[in-house]
Amino acid sequence: MLIRKRPMTTEPPPNERPGTVKKVERAAPRVGFVSLGCPKALVDSERILTRLRSEGYEVSPDYDRADVVVVNTCGFLDSAKEESLEAIGEAIAENGQVIVTGCLGVEEARIREEHPGVLAVTGPHQYEQVVEAVHDAVPPRHDPYVDLVPAEGLRLTPRHYAYLKISEGCNNRCSFCIIPGLRGDLASRPANHVLHEAERLVNAGVKELLVISQDTSAYGLDIKYAESKWHDRQVRARFLDLCQELGSLGAWVRLHYVYPYPHVDEVIPLMAEGKILPYMDIPFQHASPKVLKAMRRPAHQEKTLDRIRSWRQTCPELALRSTFIVGFPGETNEDFEMLLDWLREARLNRVGCFKYEPVDGAKANDLPGAVDEDVKEERWHRFMALQQEVSRDVLAEKVGRSIEVIIDEVDEEGALGRSKWDAPEIDGSVFLNGDTGVKAGEIVRAKVLHADEYDLWAER
Numbered sequence: 001m002l003i004r005k006r007p008m009t010t011e012p013p014p015n016e017r018p019g020t021v022k023k024v025e026r027a028a029p030r031v032g033f034v035s036l037g038c039p040k041a042l043v044d045s046e047r048i049l050t051r052l053r054s055e056g057y058e059v060s061p062d063y064d065r066a067d068v069v070v071v072n073t074c075g076f077l078d079s080a081k082e083e084s085l086e087a088i089g090e091a092i093a094e095n096g097q098v099i100v101t102g103c104l105g106v107e108e109a110r111i112r113e114e115h116p117g118v119l120a121v122t123g124p125h126q127y128e129q130v131v132e133a134v135h136d137a138v139p140p141r142h143d144p145y146v147d148l149v150p151a152e153g154l155r156l157t158p159r160h161y162a163y164l165k166i167s168e169g170c171n172n173r174c175s176f177c178i179i180p181g182l183r184g185d186l187a188s189r190p191a192n193h194v195l196h197e198a199e200r201l202v203n204a205g206v207k208e209l210l211v212i213s214q215d216t217s218a219y220g221l222d223i224k225y226a227e228s229k230w231h232d233r234q235v236r237a238r239f240l241d242l243c244q245e246l247g248s249l250g251a252w253v254r255l256h257y258v259y260p261y262p263h264v265d266e267v268i269p270l271m272a273e274g275k276i277l278p279y280m281d282i283p284f285q286h287a288s289p290k291v292l293k294a295m296r297r298p299a300h301q302e303k304t305l306d307r308i309r310s311w312r313q314t315c316p317e318l319a320l321r322s323t324f325i326v327g328f329p330g331e332t333n334e335d336f337e338m339l340l341d342w343l344r345e346a347r348l349n350r351v352g353c354f355k356y357e358p359v360d361g362a363k364a365n366d367l368p369g370a371v372d373e374d375v376k377e378e379r380w381h382r383f384m385a386l387q388q389e390v391s392r393d394v395l396a397e398k399v400g401r402s403i404e405v406i407i408d409e410v411d412e413e414g415a416l417g418r419s420k421w422d423a424p425e426i427d428g429s430v431f432l433n434g435d436t437g438v439k440a441g442e443i444v445r446a447k448v449l450h451a452d453e454y455d456l457w458a459e460r
């Protein structure tokens with residue numbers, strides 16, 4: 001078994017190579033690496049180091065010059081475990097900033113009991129987690145002259161807005177959906193990872209952050225709302241805390257895929273104060289309790305109309321977007337009429353509606369009471385016609401008001417933008433006909449002159 005108990009260097013730092021001039025300022029953050037254990041662990045160390053070097057980290061030959069030290073441990077024999085614990089202790093005493101990985105990492109409690117000061121503990125082969133822990137301790141430095149990829153990453157959206165994914169997967173098991181089977185249970189990103197990314201995006205010129213996930217309001221549940229260090233403070237991985245922090249970055253923050261769990265009420269005051277956009281995309285899917293139950297929807301037991309009323313009392317500007325399914329197995333005329341009544345009452349700003357279709361592997365396929373295609377079609381048309389009326393009325397109330405518009409496109413005929421109540425791609429537009437004096441990404445004030453059932457027309 002190969003055991004090394006000293007910082008492992010693959011090469012001297014560039015500013016100490018013979019013939020190079022010693023720089024006064026550090027070119028990049030430095031990682032010290034102690035690699036213990038067998039050749040498999042050594043290969044893990046090489047992979048981690050390769051990744052860190054490719055991100056611009058330098059490898060420190062000693063503890064003093066390292067910004068953080070990674071100890072790759074061995075957990076094979078008791079003697080190897082002891083040696084690993086000793087190595088962790090030595091790194092803490094010499095440097096203080098220590099991340100533990102490798103086989104002993106599976107005994108996190110033991111490591112933390114003996115060395116409570118370690119920054120993070122990960123197990124064997126958890127390359128991503130080790131690298132993320134290094135990022136948390138010492139963020140990589142972006143060098144615009146050398147890096148092939150911009151600091152904010154490569155994006156397919158226009159420069160002024162960006163999607164920000166806060167978690168992957170979903171703990172719910174809606175009967176019509178196969179996403180949890182494809183993507184697994186909820187896996188939230190640590191709050192500081194999300195915030196670092198959001199900050200990089202805003203620094204790169206993004207004016208609007210679109211928060212997405214499968215279940216945004218469940219954020220942090222799987223990681224027990226763990227705190228992580230963001231600038232000089234600890235931030236909890238909680239829906240409210242994340243919204244507060246994102247709201248401090250100076251960009252529009254728009255929330256998508258929010259389920260109306262009770263704690264969602266807590267973010268409405270942030271919307272009323274203008275910290276985040278007064279907008280929520282909540283896929284209600286239906287209004288009949290019987291259908292919602294058959295759909296196995298999360299939070300279906302909440303009295304959503306009462307909730308909506310109270311949200312609007314706190315934040316009268318709140319815009320709600322939603323999606324619905326008509327023709328779900330077992331949906332009766334009565335259920336459908338209940339949905340229409342609910343829609344009239346709820347006065348949602350934007351609504352999408354789908355005719356139910358079976359998806360391979362979904363539990364709903366086994367439900368009795370399939371609805372005929374022509375009935376689905378008729379219900380869909382009635383639903384959409386009603387929502388058009390609602391939407392026309394809601395938008396008519398904006399006429400005469402001065403509103404903020406984020407500009408998406410400008411051509412020789414004028415500018416096209418969106419209000420705070422409209423997400424890109426899925427909602428309506430604000431047309432500034434003949435206005436060519438603005439640029440994409442600018443946020444301007446304009447007076448609404450006209451509205452139809454989808455869009456607004458305004459002038460500055």
Ligand code: SF4
Pocket residue numbers: 170171172173174177178179180214215298
């Ligand atoms: S539809 Fe239901 S199960 Fe599917 S991703 Fe959304 S909340 Fe999760």
